[in-house]
Amino acid sequence: MNASAQEFNRSSKKDDFESPDFYLMDDLLTEEQLLIRASVREFVKKEISPIIEDAAQKGVFPEFIVQKMGDLGVFGPTIPLEYGGQGLDYISYGLMMQEIERGDSGMRSTASVQGSLVMFPIYKYGSEEQKRKFLPKLGSGEFLGCFGLTEPDFGSNPGGMRTNIKEDGDFVILNGSKMWISNAPKADIAVVWAKNEQGRIKGIIVERGMEGFSTPEIHGKWSLRASTTGELVFDNVRIPKSNILPEADGLKAPLSCLDNARYGIAWGALGAAMDCYESARKYAMERIQFDKPIASFQLIQKKLAEMLTEITKAQLICWRLGKLKNEGKASTAQISLAKRNNVEIALTIAREARQIHGGMGITGEYPMMRHQMNLESVVTYEGTHDIHLLILGHEITGIQAFK
Numbered sequence: 001m002n003a004s005a006q007e008f009n010r011s012s013k014k015d016d017f018e019s020p021d022f023y024l025m026d027d028l029l030t031e032e033q034l035l036i037r038a039s040v041r042e043f044v045k046k047e048i049s050p051i052i053e054d055a056a057q058k059g060v061f062p063e064f065i066v067q068k069m070g071d072l073g074v075f076g077p078t079i080p081l082e083y084g085g086q087g088l089d090y091i092s093y094g095l096m097m098q099e100i101e102r103g104d105s106g107m108r109s110t111a112s113v114q115g116s117l118v119m120f121p122i123y124k125y126g127s128e129e130q131k132r133k134f135l136p137k138l139g140s141g142e143f144l145g146c147f148g149l150t151e152p153d154f155g156s157n158p159g160g161m162r163t164n165i166k167e168d169g170d171f172v173i174l175n176g177s178k179m180w181i182s183n184a185p186k187a188d189i190a191v192v193w194a195k196n197e198q199g200r201i202k203g204i205i206v207e208r209g210m211e212g213f214s215t216p217e218i219h220g221k222w223s224l225r226a227s228t229t230g231e232l233v234f235d236n237v238r239i240p241k242s243n244i245l246p247e248a249d250g251l252k253a254p255l256s257c258l259d260n261a262r263y264g265i266a267w268g269a270l271g272a273a274m275d276c277y278e279s280a281r282k283y284a285m286e287r288i289q290f291d292k293p294i295a296s297f298q299l300i301q302k303k304l305a306e307m308l309t310e311i312t313k314a315q316l317i318c319w320r321l322g323k324l325k326n327e328g329k330a331s332t333a334q335i336s337l338a339k340r341n342n343v344e345i346a347l348t349i350a351r352e353a354r355q356i357h358g359g360m361g362i363t364g365e366y367p368m369m370r371h372q373m374n375l376e377s378v379v380t381y382e383g384t385h386d387i388h389l390l391i392l393g394h395e396i397t398g399i400q401a402f403k
């Protein structure tokens with residue numbers, strides 16, 4: 001469904017979100033980073049908050065947001081300006097993801113996929129011609145992209161993939177299928193990972209309209225309902241060799257893209273957690289039971305205190321990881337720790353915040369249920385919660401426990 005802004009019922013509720021800053025983390029941000037955060041926060045209040053509950057309830061992707069996000073500059077912000085990015089640092093990128101996911105994880109998924117999983121591999125592994133052809137259109141939002149790694153039989157173990165390419169003169173013939181692909185049903189291009197005849201994993205750009213390429217939508221999701229997810233089906237798709245990413249060879253290429261996206265997820269989940277916390281804090285001050293605001297009860301205060309503690313720890317993790325990313329020193333295991341921790345605390349906070357809202361918390365009047373359901377995907381995609389734990393276990397012991 002091609003949904004324009006007018007197709008959604010607009011909420012009359014004012015979004016007056018301000019992020020908690022218990023440890024004065026804002027003092028660690030530059031003027032530019034604070035400005036970027038403020039502009040994305042305003043964008044979310046104006047464009048996402050008013051329609052997101054309706055979009056999620058209807059299960060419709062607000063496609064108009066793609067162009068608007070492109071205009072705002074949130075696609076591939078760390079990619080140089082000449083290739084359609086913004087030439088920004090990783091903390092700025094993280095803050096963007098935090099603010100967008102504060103609005104909705106599905107909207108952040110759209111931005112993460114476009115920037116970290118489509119633009120980044122083309123920028124890092126693509127030819128000059130591919131970069132000039134695709135990156136500016138992806139950066140501006142004229143094109144939407146998707147990233148095809150997962151297959152029906154290979155999720156946590158993508159190296160087992162069956163999707164393959166065979167040589168045919170100046171072309172390759174692509175066969176196979178990909179599953180659970182964010183943005184797929186609407187994507188103009190897909191960065192697809194497939195094995196060549198030597199069994200090496202290669203990246204290839206598949207363009208909508210190529211014969212034998214289809215993107216059926218996956219229906220019935222209870223999670224990321226405002227994001228569109230689909231399959232990628234390749235039935236003898238004939239693709240020019242010039243669409244193969246020349247510098248990508250082996251599983252480490254798609255995994256390097258995932259590192260970037262997971263970094264953004266660590267910040268994004270923090271955004272969802274902050275939204276739930278702020279909603280719960282305000283509700284607890286206003287809701288009267290036993291003639292007092294429920295905020296006056298110790299058990300409510302315990303919940304709020306624990307939420308703020310976890311949010312503050314997650315903020316510190318994100319900021320430090322951002323510094324390491326800027327210095328090119330962030331390791332896969334450090335990113336795993338951040339993604340795993342921040343999504344877990346966000347899920348717990350969403351749940352506790354929902355309880356503070358009592359019965360009202362189950363409605364779309366408040367954001368917790370939507371965040372909670374969204375986070376059920378976020379805890380699974382880009383490496384499941386347990387796989388990240390095993391990546392950390394490997395780092396600690398030198399012993400790989402997942403193969």
Ligand SMILES: Cc1cc2nc3c(=O)[nH]c(=O)nc-3n(C[C@H](O)[C@H](O)[C@H](O)COP(=O)(O)OP(=O)(O)OC[C@H]3O[C@@H](n4cnc5c(N)ncnc54)[C@H](O)[C@@H]3O)c2cc1C
Nearest residue numbers: 147148149150155156180181182377381382383384386402
């Ligand atoms: C909404 C959504 C959007 C997505 N978007 C994309 C996308 O854009 N592109 C893309 O390529 N993929 C995407 N994915 C796929 C996602 O990355 C996979 O779902 C994820 O990697 C897990 O794979 P799986 O679902 O096949 O689960 P499985 O790998 O089958 O895992 C099932 C369970 O077994 C556990 N498990 C598996 N192996 C081990 C082990 N060795 N030790 C211990 N436990 C193990 C897992 O932790 C999990 O709990 C998306 C998924 C969802 C839900």
